[in-house]
Amino acid sequence: MRIATWNVNSLTARLGRVEEWISQAEPDVLCLQETKQADAAFPHEAFTALGYESAHFGDGRWNGVALVSRVGLSGVTRGLGHEDDDQGPRLIGADCGGVRVYSAYVPNGRALDDEHYPAKLLWLERLRHHLTNECDPEQPVAVCGDYNIAPDDRDVWDPKELVGMTHVSEPERAALADLEAWGLVDAFREVYPDAGLFSWWDYRGGSFHRHRGMRIDLLLVTRMLAERTTYALIDRNARKGEKPSDHTAVFIDCDPAGG
C-alpha cells in the first residue's frame, strides 16, 4: 500500500501536476494540503476519472486538506473535534484500506515572537489529544502532511542559518516528540538516516537548485505500520518543471495486513 503526502500550494493551480503525478506514481492513498479551495470547488470528478474516491475539508482561500484513495474511503472526520478549533480547515481523517489516514496541515508559526507561534504549538497539542481520543497506537494509523517542523538538524540545509527561527525550535520539535511518544514513527527517517533530504524549497533565490530546503512533510505512522514499511521516497521530480508547488510529494510503501 503506497501512502503519499503532498502540499500542493493551491489545487486549482496544481490539478494538472497532481493528475500527472497520480498516473505515474500510482499512490493508493494521497494526502493533500493547502488545496486553497472551498468544498464546493474541490475537483472530485478529476479523481473519480483516475479511479479514486476523495474527501475534502476547506473553506476557500486558505488552508484546505484532502484525502484521495483507491483502496476505500469511509468514516471521514473533519477538524480536530475541538470546539475551539479556530485555526482553519487543517485536518481530515478517513479509513482507507485498513489504515486510519489523516491529512494534516500544521499552522506556520511565522516567528518565535509572533502570536501564530504559540497557536501552532496549541494546534499540535490538540492534534495529539484528538489522536488519543480517536485512535489506537496499536492499530495502523498514518498522520501525514505538512508539519512545518524539521525534526532535527539533518532536515535543514544549514542549522546555523536557522538559529532562532521557526520550524527548528526546541518547543516545536518537542511537540513532534510528544506525538512520537503517543506512538508515531517518522516512517521516512526509519528508511533513510541521511542528512540533506528535503521536501520543501522556497520559491525564492533558486533554493531548489541550491539544495537549500527542509524536510517538513512527514508520514508519521504507528509502530506496526513502520515495521511493515518496505520503501520510502521523496519524489523530487514533482518539484521540477512547469509551475511546481514549493513542496514535493513524499510516499511510503507498506503492508498494513502483513508482517
Add this chain to the structure above:
DNA sequence: ATGGTGGCCCGGCCA
C-alpha cells in the same frame, strides 16, 4: 541589500 517568488485575487496577505 530588510530584498527575493508564487498563490490568492487585484492591494495586501500568506507561505
